[in-house]
Amino acid sequence: MSASITANTDNEEPNSSRWYIYIIENRLGQFYTGITCDPIRRIAQHRGEKPGGAKALKGKSPLVFRGVFEVTTKSQALKAEYRVKQLSRTQKQKLINTKKLADTEAVWVNEKFSGQ
Secondary structure (H helix, E strand, O other), rough: OOOOOOOOOOOOOOOOOOOEEEEEOOOOEEEEEEEEHHHHHHHHHOOOOOOOOOOOHHOOOOOEEEEEEEEEOHHHHHHHHHHHOOOHHHHHHHHHOOOOOOOOOOOOOOHHHHHO
């Protein structure tokens, strides 16, 4: 199993009104879930274009957003990220297909980042 590192959030605004939960699919068809204030910057980090990407994604490009959900607080993002990480691959695929993160106020915003 690949090791992963936690995203460095020191540069992210602690009081940001926009937090995102994202699901990335790599070339092997594996899903990776994380949170950020800036999905475009974060996927650039994961792709190796900027420093700070997850070790679990190193060398597994191309990386593509499969789901991006917006929430209003970091707390909501952390809780939703934990719940998504507990899901099976089939359940994550269903979440992506339905564009709904059950029992949260998360809003599907994938189209904003689909060109990345």
